[in-house]
Amino acid sequence: RTILNGVRNPLNKVPGPLYALFTNLPLKLSVITGRRVHFVHTLHLKYGPYVRIAPDEVAVNSIQGFRQIHGIGNGFTKSPWYQDMVLTDRPGVFSMTDPKRHAARRKLFARPFSKTHIREHWEPAVRERIELAVSSMRKEAASTMGGCIVDVMKWWTFMASDVSSKLMFGECFHTLERGEVSDYMRVLANVLKGAGIGAELPVVRQVGKMLPFQAAQEFFGGNEFLDAYGKTAVKNMKASGSSSRNIFANIMAEAEKGERLDDRDVELEAMGLIVAGTDTTAFSLTYLIYAVLSRPRLQQQLEDEVAALPEGYRDADLEALPLLSAVIEETLRLYGAAPGMLPRMVPSGGIDLDGHFLPDGTTATTHSYCLHRDPNLYPEPEEFNVSRWLASTSADDKYRLSEAGKHAFSPFGGGSRSCLGVHLAYMELRLSAAEFFRVCRGARLAPSATAACMEMENYFIISPAGHKCEVILKQ
Numbered sequence: 428r429t430i431l432n433g434v435r436n437p438l439n440k441v442p443g444p445l446y447a448l449f450t451n452l453p454l455k456l457s458v459i460t461g462r463r464v465h466f467v468h469t470l471h472l473k474y475g476p477y478v479r480i481a482p483d484e485v486a487v488n489s490i491q492g493f494r495q496i497h498g499i500g501n502g503f504t505k506s507p508w509y510q511d512m513v514l515t516d517r518p519g520v521f522s523m524t525d526p527k528r529h530a531a532r533r534k535l536f537a538r539p540f541s542k543t544h545i546r547e548h549w550e551p552a553v554r555e556r557i558e559l560a561v562s563s564m565r566k567e568a569a570s571t572m573g574g575c576i577v578d579v580m581k582w583w584t585f586m587a588s589d590v591s592s593k594l595m596f597g598e599c600f601h602t603l604e605r606g607e608v609s610d611y612m613r614v615l616a617n618v619l620k621g622a623g624i625g626a627e628l629p630v631v632r633q634v635g636k637m638l639p640f641q642a643a644q645e646f647f648g649g650n651e652f653l654d655a656y657g658k659t660a661v662k663n664m665k666a667s668g669s670s671s672r673n674i675f676a677n678i679m680a681e682a683e684k685g686e687r688l689d690d691r692d693v694e695l696e697a698m699g700l701i702v703a704g705t706d707t708t709a710f711s712l713t714y715l716i717y718a719v720l721s722r723p724r725l726q727q728q729l730e731d732e733v734a735a736l737p738e739g740y741r742d743a744d745l746e747a748l749p750l751l752s753a754v755i756e757e758t759l760r761l762y763g764a765a766p767g768m769l770p771r772m773v774p775s776g777g778i779d780l781d782g783h784f785l786p787d788g789t790t791a792t793t794h795s796y797c798l799h800r801d802p803n804l805y806p807e808p809e810e811f812n813v814s815r816w817l818a819s820t821s822a823d824d825k826y827r828l829s830e831a832g833k834h835a836f837s838p839f840g841g842g843s844r845s846c847l848g849v850h851l852a853y854m855e856l857r858l859s860a861a862e863f864f865r866v867c868r869g870a871r872l873a874p875s876a877t878a879a880c881m882e883m884e885n886y887f888i889i890s891p892a893g894h895k896c897e898v899i900l901k902q
């Protein structure tokens with residue numbers, strides 16, 4: 428009967444490599460070696476927009492498919508992978524799979540994460556960290572023997588983790604002042620690695636949990652250290668002074684009106700938001716600097732644009748700058764930090780997507796990495812070309828963004844599960860890029876910042892394979 432069901436499986440009609448009928452091992456291998464987006468992209472290039480990548484998983488790379496999968500109310504839910512991945516005793520806004528519970532939680536967060544609210548309450552704090560990050564880069568460059576070399580990825584990561592800790596916990600880690608990763612972020616990184624391995628290879632997690640080493644416990648065990656820190660978020664949420672205020676104080680004001688968060692929810696959401704909002708922003712920014720410094724003419728035009736800003740400019744002024752905005756959009760198209768899998772379960776009863784029937788139990792997964800590299804949507808897709816996003820200059824008309832290209836642009840996901848922190852992320856990207864190109868005019872890529880160093884490694888988010896991006900600052 429099993430063989431018969433296998434033979435009759437409607438997924439057999441979806442194109443794909445033969446092995447995908449029987450095994451997910453090649454896919455898993457690509458995940459654990461940090462190659463998933465590249466693996467899936469190669470399969471799309473060979474087999475088209477619908478590819479069976481595992482016995483029960485189909486990768487979808489069409490606008491229509493993306494819209495159906497991520498469209499609000501279409502019945503697709505986040506796959507259980509999200510809860511395997513986070514492995515907390517209860518789900519938060521990122522990992523909830525039940526649409527009703529998620530909608531109630533998301534409603535609570537909507538206003539505190541709106542553009543107006545983020546600017547009104549947090550712009551000065553974010554700006555202060557960004558200015559310190561750029562001045563720290565300059566200071567470090569001045570003290571480097573014979574080179575003026577700095578690793579921008581390191582400083583953007585410090586900046587983003589300081590911003591996250593201030594907003595979520597109400598207490599900044601002061602990583603920028605210390606010049607080294609905080610204990611919290613170090614432990615969190617290990618826990619995340621363990622969760623990633625555990626989600627793909629549960630047996631490794633089971634064995635790891637039993638090993639009597641601290642490192643194994645940090646990777647695979649529950650984490651008292653992180654839990655204790657989460658209590659800081661609760662304490663500061665309840666504090667009356669404004670200096671220790673965090674975003675949960677704003678969220679609780681919303682909670683008065685309906686759905687509530689208890690203390691454990693706040694601890695877990697704070698941790699989840701730090702995970703979602705730190706490396707994503709830092710790595711996107713790192714690629715932005717790399718992409719611009721790789722194009723000296725573009726660099727000069729951008730430096731000129733931001734140099735003309737008045738002193739004391741605000742984020743709202745930056746939003747009106749055409750080149751800065753185009754650079755950010757083009758960075759997010761090619762190097763948005765979360766371009767990998769967004770796995771969703773098909774609704775009960777199965778569904779027809781673009782003529783492919785996907786039965787119950789199938790995971791339908793989109794990757795904006797692949798959608799953003801479709802030549803029918805973005806001519807010469809591998810080219811970093813800001814004219815896609817600028818008003819027409821007839822010479823560049825062939826790159827002009829089509830309506831289809833606009834619809835396919837999805838660096839922040841889609842529908843009801845799109846990025847909650849999108850306005851904070853854009854604000855950090857704008858303020859950081861403007862500050863960097865105003866203060867560090869004439870910066871150049873260091874010899875170490877090669878294509879191989881910047882090759883994208885993909886462990887859910889993407890990061891440079893060389894784990895750094897060194898640039899030379901002009902003194």
Ligand code: HEM
Pocket residue numbers: 520521522533700701703704705707708711763764765766768769770838839840841843844845846847848849851852
């Ligand atoms: C450039 C930076 C960022 C990028 C490229 C990015 C990208 C994304 C993407 C693609 C998703 C969808 C994930 C999925 O469906 O599995 C997502 C979700 C999410 N992001 Fe971001 N993100 C960024 C920054 C942030 C920041 C700064 C925060 C908050 C502090 C944040 C919080 C979240 C949360 C909470 C979700 C889950 C939303 C839900 O399921 O309702 N992100 N992000």
